[in-house]
Every structure is written in structure tokens, then in C-alpha cells.
Amino acid sequence: MRLxxxxxQILAGSRGEMLQRVMTTIVAYGEALEAxxxxxxxxxxxxxxxxxxxxxxxxxxxxxxxxxAGLKTxxxxxxxxxxxxxxxxxxxxxxxxxxxxxxxxTQKQYDKRMxxxxxxxxxxxxxxxxxxxxxxxxxxxxxxxxxxxxCVVFANSVLGARSNRNxxxxxxxxxxxxxxxxxxxxxxxxxxxxxRIEIKTDRLPPPQVLGAAVGKTVMADVPYIIGLDRFLGHxxxxxxxxxxxxxxxxxxxxxxxxxxxxxxITPEAIxxxxxxxxxxxxxxxxxxRTLRELTASYPIMWKDKNAASAKCFLGxxxxxxxxxxxxxxxxxxxLIKHGxxxxxxxxxxxxxxxxxRKFIENRRGWEILSxxxxxxxxxxxxxxxxxxxxxxxxxxxxxxKLRVYTHARFFPDNEIAEIMITGRIRxxx
Amino acid sequence: MLKFKGRSVxxxxxxxxxxxxxxxxxxxxxxxxxxxxxxxxxxCADTGNPELYGKNLANKIICLPGTAGSTSSGAVWxxxxxxxxxxxxxxxxxxxxxxxxxxxxxxxxxAGKRIITVDQLGEAFLDAVExxxxxxxxxxxxxxxxxNKQ
Numbered sequence: 001m002r003l004x005x006x007x008x009q010i011l012a013g014s015r016g017e018m019l020q021r022v023m024t025t026i027v028a029y030g031e032a033l034e035a036x037x038x039x040x041x042x043x044x045x046x047x048x049x050x051x052x053x054x055x056x057x058x059x060x061x062x063x064x065x066x067x068x069a070g071l072k073t074x075x076x077x078x079x080x081x082x083x084x085x086x087x088x089x090x091x092x093x094x095x096x097x098x099x100x101x102x103x104x105x106t107q108k109q110y111d112k113r114m115x116x117x118x119x120x121x122x123x124x125x126x127x128x129x130x131x132x133x134x135x136x137x138x139x140x141x142x143x144x145x146x147x148x149x150x151c152v153v154f155a156n157s158v159l160g161a162r163s164n165r166n167x168x169x170x171x172x173x174x175x176x177x178x179x180x181x182x183x184x185x186x187x188x189x190x191x192x193x194x195x196r197i198e199i200k201t202d203r204l205p206p207p208q209v210l211g212a213a214v215g216k217t218v219m220a221d222v223p224y225i226i227g228l229d230r231f232l233g234h235x236x237x238x239x240x241x242x243x244x245x246x247x248x249x250x251x252x253x254x255x256x257x258x259x260x261x262x263x264x265i266t267p268e269a270i271x272x273x274x275x276x277x278x279x280x281x282x283x284x285x286x287x288x289r290t291l292r293e294l295t296a297s298y299p300i301m302w303k304d305k306n307a308a309s310a311k312c313f314l315g316x317x318x319x320x321x322x323x324x325x326x327x328x329x330x331x332x333x334x335l336i337k338h339g340x341x342x343x344x345x346x347x348x349x350x351x352x353x354x355x356x357r358k359f360i361e362n363r364r365g366w367e368i369l370s371x372x373x374x375x376x377x378x379x380x381x382x383x384x385x386x387x388x389x390x391x392x393x394x395x396x397x398x399x400x401k402l403r404v405y406t407h408a409r410f411f412p413d414n415e416i417a418e419i420m421i422t423g424r425i426r427x428x429x
Numbered sequence: 430m431l432k433f434k435g436r437s438v439x440x441x442x443x444x445x446x447x448x449x450x451x452x453x454x455x456x457x458x459x460x461x462x463x464x465x466x467x468x469x470x471x472x473c474a475d476t477g478n479p480e481l482y483g484k485n486l487a488n489k490i491i492c493l494p495g496t497a498g499s500t501s502s503g504a505v506w507x508x509x510x511x512x513x514x515x516x517x518x519x520x521x522x523x524x525x526x527x528x529x530x531x532x533x534x535x536x537x538x539x540a541g542k543r544i545i546t547v548d549q550l551g552e553a554f555l556d557a558v559e560x561x562x563x564x565x566x567x568x569x570x571x572x573x574x575x576x577n578k579q
Contacts, residue, residue: 021538025534025535032530048501054508056508057504058504062539147501148490167503169531169539181535219452220526234447253499256453256498256526256528301476388462405461
């Protein structure tokens with residue numbers, strides 16, 4: 001790999017042993033990815049690990065070594081949702097609480113280290129950092145070293161920024177150096193599509209189902225999706241923003257999609273249209289039958305497959321203000337329809353702290369949901385339940401990502417809303 | 430005996446038994462229970478991968494096209510190494526993906542645990558290798574597969 005004079009000097013130890021080690025790691029990363037050179041990062045960071053869990057987070061010793069050497073990220077960063085220590089919002093039993101308290105016993109020390117390394121502010125923790133209420137909004141063409149698969153795919157596809165799917169720790173190290181290997185989605189060639197996917201459904205498909213179908217089909221490749229503008233219109237607006245966020249999250253977690261283009265909607269597809277397709281691309285059609293068969297194929301992982309659902313989690317990824325209001329309106333409508341005042345299923349809805357605060361200020365939607373029994377959290381259900389603690393819980397969710405990583409059963413929005421109210425799951429599913 | 434030449438990403442010499450997946454290896458889903466246990470085993474917990482689900486991946490040579498799934502998996506390799514439950518080597522048929530590269534390199538440089546890694550072994554490698562085959566890897570990236578039935 002070709003390195004600048006400054007990069008070579010850092011690699012030789014001119015700015016200390018610790019930055020030398022950081023640079024050694026990034027150069028090895030670049031060589032593995034066959035990058036020709038490193039490139040400067042131009043936007044803030046976003047990292048996948050906000051919590052102190054062995055095997056998931058960097059060790060405190062490693063973070064201390066970086067801090068002691070006086071290192072921090074070149075620009076501030078945001079993090080994924082906070083650790084799930086707001087137990088009252090998660091419908092937990094004593095054993096689960098004790099286990100979580102033990103698992104997250106070093107969380108406060110971890111938080112302090114994140115602040116020392118460049119965390120933007122103590123509330124900058126969500127998987128929707130680019131929402132206007134939060135404010136980590138990269139521009140088109142910005143070079144990023146992000147992790148969190150849902151954020152990478154959104155930044156690439158909808159915002160037109162450029163990031164590879166970096167993993168935990170390497171994200172932090174690249175942002176400390178302020179440099180990332182020029183490879184993959186950072187290059188024009190790496191952003192071209194190798195799949196043409198035609199959507200031939202009768203109506204707009206649930207985004208988390210369509211996303212899963214796309215992810216399962218293309219895995220890590222880049223798809224060019226045709227046919228969604230029939231339902232979503234032209235360009236990006238708040239509706240398409242939310243829809244594509246959910247689609248991308250599901251595509252990233254069921255496959256490894258880091259970038260998708262949607263004809264007449266996403267910025268590069270508007271500018272370059274089918275020129276984004278490579279010379280030899282594959283074509284596939286997704287129709288209503290494809291999606292029905294996909295959801296029917298999901299195994300029920302509950303211990304008692306016929307159990308009544310006990311808990312419901314919405315907001316993986318975190319909900320936007322518009323989505324929160326949609327849920328308030330939906331629940332209000334269904335409570336009236338069924339002559340009920342409260343949900344039957346214990347429900348938690350997750351969103352960014354800044355978004356929840358605004359939702360509460362708006363009053364009406366928040367009052368509807370609170371009075372129906374909904375609890376709110378700024379944490380992430382995956383962090384509570386992607387372990388054996390939840391093995392006895394009959395959890396339902398509208399998140400295909402949560403389904404992939406936990407024992408939760410997946411239902412699209414309209415179907416899960418009925419279950420939340422009535423507690424009944426249709427037997428023929 | 431079959432020979433395949435790949436590119437050494439993390440070079441080394443090792444022999445071991447093959448486990449094979451022909452779909453994207455979801456690192457986080459595969460190991461998320463193992464990293465919370467201290468049994469010296471790494472039993473694959475990915476229900477979406479019937480080729481590997483329920484099998485012990487510790488000390489095996491994993492043959493795969495590439496990795497998939499959550500970017501949380503970056504620190505998983507370090508943890509597996511600490512628990513002495515890491516695979517012995519990772520053999521990719523395709524060019525290594527950023528997620529796998531970052532995690533394996535960080536484990537190598539920051540935790541002193543080398544999981545020998547070779548990529549670009551080609552589709553023919555994944556077509557030929559089967560679970561239980563004995564595999565020998567050289568630092569040059571040369572991979573020899575001794576069929577289980579031989």
C-alpha cells in the first residue's frame with residue numbers, strides 16, 4: 001500500500017508507540033482489503049459498541065492504553081443505544097435483572113472512557129444518529145469509518161456518504177488516526193450494483209420483510225432495486241427515509257448488505273440510473289409470493305411454540321418521530337375498534353433520547369401510548385435479549401434484525417399491532 | 430489430496446479438521462453464546478446456518494465464502510482467543526470482507542492471537558472441501574485438503 005510521508009513517519013513511531021500500533025493495525029487492514037492507499041475521514045464517527053460486555057466491547061485495558069497515550073478520535077463520534085440498565089422498561093424478572101447488572105458491571109467505567117475518547121455528548125447514543133433531532137448527519141460523499149450495519153447501509157444508500165462495514169474496535173482505531181483504507185464502498189467501482197432486483201408486489205411491502213428478502217438474495221453484494229417508486233414516489237422524503245432505514249437494517253442483518261440503490265429514489269440512482277449496474281449483473285424478481293414464503297419459513301424459536309406472546313418490542317432500529325406518531329395513531333384506532341383501554345401484551349418502544357423528548361413534548365401521541373401501557377426506552381432490545389436470559393420469554397417484534405439475533409417471533413407492523421391489543425396470534429401463520 | 434493457492438492475510442502453518450459453510454458465516458450469531466461461556470468450546474448458535482448450527486467451531490478450520498451479520502462481531506475474535514475457543518484458521522473462498530479482516534487483525538495485533546487466515550481460495554475450493562477433511566495450511570497461502578475418505 002502506498003503511504004504518505006506523514007503516515008510512514010507515524011508507522012515508524014514518530015508520534016509515539018501507541019499511535020504507531022494504531023497505524024500498524026490500519027495499514028494491515030488496508031493490505032487485507034487490497035487498498036492502494038489510506039484516505040482522510042471527513043465526517044463524524046458512529047460506533048456499534050456503547051456497552052461494556054466481554055467479547056463485544058473493547059477491553060478497558062485497551063481503551064486505557066489509548067487514553068493514557070493521549071489519543072482520541074479526530075472528530076467526535078456517536079454510539080449505538082445505551083446499555084439496557086433501565087430495567088423497569090423491559091418487563092424483566094429478578095433473575096434477568098441480576099444477570100444484566102452483573103453483565104454490565106463495568107458500564108460506568110466504559111462510559112467514562114468513551115467520553116475521554118471523543119463521544120460527542122452523553123446522549124449521543126442511538127442507532128439513528130442521522131435523525132435531525134440527534135444531528136450526526138453526514139453529507140453526500142463524506143468519507144466515514146462507521147460500524148453498526150444498519151447505520152452503514154443507511155449512510156451509504158440514502159445519504160450518499162461512503163463507509164465500509166467496519167467492525168467494532170477497527171472503527172475506533174480508524175477514527176483515532178483519522179484515516180481509512182480506500183477500498184470497497186469508498187470507491188466508485190465498489191458502489192456499482194451487481195444485482196438488478198425488480199419489485200412486483202401489489203402494494204408496498206413491509207420494509208423489514210422486503211429488506212430480508214433482498215439481504216438473503218444478494219448477501220454482501222450491491223443491489224439496484226426497481227419498482228418501489230410506484231409506491232414511494234420520487235426522491236427522499238421523511239416517509240422514504242423511514243422505509244429505507246427499516247429495509248436497510250433487515251438487509252444488513254439477514255445478509256451483509258452495506259449499500260443498495262433504489263431507482264428514482266436514492267441519490268446515486270437518481271444521478272446515474274442503470275449506469276450503476278456492472279456489465280454482468282444478475283436479475284431477480286421479488287413478488288408477494290416470495291415475501292409470503294420467506295416469512296412462512298421463519299422457525300418459531302419459543303420453547304412453547306403455542307404460547308401466548310408475553311412481551312413485544314418495537315424500535316429495532318430506533319423509531320423516528322413520524323414512526324412514533326404512526327404507532328400512537330395505530331394503537332388508538334385499534335383500542336377503539338376492540339373496545340379496550342390497554343394493550344394485552346407488555347410492550348416497549350425504543351427511540352433516541354432526543355426523539356423521545358420531542359415526542360413527549362408533543363404530548364398527544366405519548367399520552368395515547370403511555371395510557372395504553374407502553375413503556376419507552378432509549379436502549380436496544382438486542383442488548384437485553386441476545387443471550388440465553390430470554391430463552392423462556394415468548395417475545396414478539398416487528399424487527400427482522402431482532403428475530404435474527406434472539407428467539408423473538410417476527411410480525412409486520414399491522415399484524416403485530418393486532419396481537420399487541422388482543423394477545424391473539426392467528427393459528428394459520 | 431487437493432491443493433489450492435490463496436492469499437495469506439494472516440500467515441502461518443497449521444493442520445486441522447475442516448468445518449464448511451457455503452453461505453455467509455454470521456460471526457456474531459455463531460458465537461454470541463460462546464463468548465459468554467468459559468467452556469473452551471464455541472458451539473455455533475446461528476440457527477440460520479444449518480451447516481454449522483450446534484457444531485463446535487473451536488480449534489477447527491472454518492471454510493467459508495465470507496462473513497455476514499452484525500458489525501458487533503469485531504471484538505468476538507479477541508474474546509474467543511482469550512477463552513481458548515477460537516477456530517484454528519479461517520479459509521475464505523472470496524476476498525476477505527472488511528468485517529472479518531478488521532476483527533481478525535485486531536485480535537492478531539492487540540491480543541497477540543493469530544487466527545491463520547487465507548482468502549481468495551476460489552469457488553473450486555469450497556466445492557471440493559467437506560466437513561471432516563484434514564487441511565494443511567502453509568504460510569505462502571498454499572492449502573492442501575486431504576479428503577476424509579482417503
